[in-house]
Amino acid sequence: MTGTAVVTSARVASVRTIGTYTVLAFDAPDIAGPAQPGQFVNIAQNAFGCLLRRPFSILDIDGDLVEIGFDTIGDGTRAIAASRPGDPLDVVGPLGSSYTVPEPGGAAMLVGGGYGAAPLFFLARLLRAQGTTSHMILGAATAPRLFAPDRAAAAADTITITTDDGSAGIRGRVTDAMDGIDARAIYACGPMPMLAAVAARANGRRCEVAVEEFMACGIGVCWTCVVPTHEEGYRHHQRACTDGPVFDGTVIAWP
């Protein structure tokens, strides 16, 4: 098994709230160095009776700092969000596959739903550095559930907001905003039904999606986090943690 992942004792550098989400940065040069956009880290937590690490896609890298952005949806994520600067953080990473950065130039479409938008910020920075225009579509059920829209506006060249209830941007789904955007590649992250809808509108363009599945180990040994694909037999179910989390949209057998 190749890979650059390490188990490391990191230090929390900062914990901030952006809207309804938490953005945490930790100092981990062993992870920040090799990390690629779309990859994730698996963080130990100490909530009562909760054993498993929690996986987070990497929001961005800044020198030796690794940033994650997440929703506090359970005891484990709440415990991690309660960390203070200077606290130790037991992290495994960087893990999994990454987005394939396109040839320089041209334009790419980055589509994120809720906190699923997190890895697109890392990608947008790399795209900007190589002269690829990034058009970001940020969607959520309601305005407060949009992930860091101000930061997205700075990270991408254009931004389109959609909300299911119309409380911000276009009333509708992220896919409603896709038709007006000219891009040769699509990069998406968010809930499975959203990813399925985005992949269905790729029209032959490269479409890479980062999936989120329940994950017990994050390192490829437990086989809980699988995604159904078009392959037959043993390879029909592929692991989100090591075969993914980034998959070519044409590989997945969408529901």
Added chain:
Amino acid sequence: MAVDLGVEVAGLTLKTPIVSASGCFGSGKEIARFTDLTSMGAVVCKTVTLKPRAGIAPPRGAETPSGMLNAIGLQNPGVDVFRDTDLAWLAERKTPAIASAGGHSVEEYVAVVERLRGAPMVAVELNLSCPNLEERGYMFALDAARAADVTRAVKAVADAPVFVKLSPDVTDLVAIARAVADAGADGLTLINTTLGMSIDIESERPRLSTGTGGLSGPAIRPIAVRCIFQVAQALPHVPIFGSGGVASGGDAIEMIMAGASAVQVGTANFYDPRATERIAAEIESWCRDRGIDRVADLKGRVKLEG
């Protein structure tokens, strides 16, 4: 003073009493980035069947208090690929391998073990928590006669010691253990997961696609210790691998005191990829602090009187 961590289990000489539990370590390839395989007595590989299997649809796992539920459906590449790639990989690293054989009929278990003859491995473990398709999917491990049938048939073809992994979900584990031992098992692995269920009350759906699944982790450790203790008391000459929620050196020592010769580490690998190495080191330091120079001397040391 150096502590001797070596143990003997059914004629196998293991460097340490720590081995991985089946399905929690792959065959070591993915986790070798994080932990030193040489600190292990052996790697018990993920169960293989005769043909490749795709396993069941997700969701396959859910976290529960001090444990987790899983239902994977024996996803595996089939015994032939496993033998030629995984066992070969472990052999190159001089790591003792124990293959785990699954099946849905007595014939399938036999066919799997026949294909493992001559392979680089030190033992075979029979995963009897597979549904018997000839008896309406009833697990082999739940019935003394069926468990003995598989054991006897496999022993006739195996060229390595055979361990039989049993389920705790039975009314009389000792009776099943005795039947399997009488059928020729060289040792037992106690215990496999216990069947559990969890429901998401918002969606009103089970949290696993199959409804029910195997509960593992520290939540089941007292059940495992009880099973090891009961079987060791009744069948003191049958070697036992203890298994079920071992997360620390102390947990492993508890199982050895209950009667296990060696201990399998499963779910702990998921949240601590260095668990096997750490637990072996914790056993060593516990023994050193107490002046115990051989971990094997701890076997069955639980005091019942006075």
